[in-house]
Amino acid sequence: MSNPLTDLVLGFQGLVADVPTLVQPLIVAAAGAVPFIEGEGAAAIGIIGGIHPLVAVLAAAIGNLLCVAIVVLVTSRVRAAVTTRRGAPAKTQTARREKFEKAYHRYGTPGVSLLGPLLLPTQFTAAALTSTGVPPLRVIAWQAAAIALWTTGVTLIALGLIRLAA
Template identity: 80%
Template sequence: MTNPLSDLILGFQDLVAAVPDLVQPLIVALAGAVPFIEGEGAAAIGIIGGIHPVVAAIAGAVGNLLCVAVVVLATSRVRTAVTTRRGGSAEPQSPRRQKFERAYHRYGTAGVSLLGPLLLPTQFTAAALTSTGVPPLRVIAWQAAAIALWTTAVTLVIAGVIRFAG
């Protein structure tokens, strides 16, 4: 049985190889918008596909950040509509939601944003932060920092491995 995420990654790699050089960063940005691929996975796809590491990292990070921004803004609007309709009353939280709340109170927006990619896609973390009432611009700023950090780290590792192996 094949892994759908592996198939998707291979599909993006094949697409990067099949399009003209000027279009390749757009494919990498699209890959960056996919949960679980993220900016760092997209950068890897681009680098392996022959794109310069800096271009691949920027394209992957921008695609990831644009998707996160859309998720944050949509979640914020939904949260506003729901809390307005309920009159601000809170319903009982699920165990998963309680676990997230504990992590948020322990690490704050910065910690959850920076450490979140170890466990969840940035889109999921951003939606969870926004749904708790963290201001959207604050979520986007910290998610941008996390995306830049993780994409840069993975890009440096992959570029180093390719340079060492090549």
């Protein structure tokens, strides 16, 4: 039985190989928008597909960030609509929500944004931050920093490993 995420990654890799050179960064950006692939995985897809590493990193990070920005803006509007209608934020506490809020109080927006990719896709972390009332521009700024750091860092490590193996 095949893994859907593996199939998706292989599909993006095949697509990068099949499209003209000018379109390849767009495919990498689209892959960067997919949770669990994100910037790190998309950059690898691009590099394996023959795209220059700098172009692959930029395309992957931009695709990831655009998706995160859309998630943040939509979540912000939904939160505003719900809190306006109810008059106050709902206080339903699930175990998962409590865990997130504990991490948020301990690390703040910067810490949750920078450490979040170790546990969750950036889209999920961004939505959780926004739903707790963190201003959208603050979430987007810290998610941009996290995406840039993680995508660049993982790509540099991968390139180093590729050079070692060669």
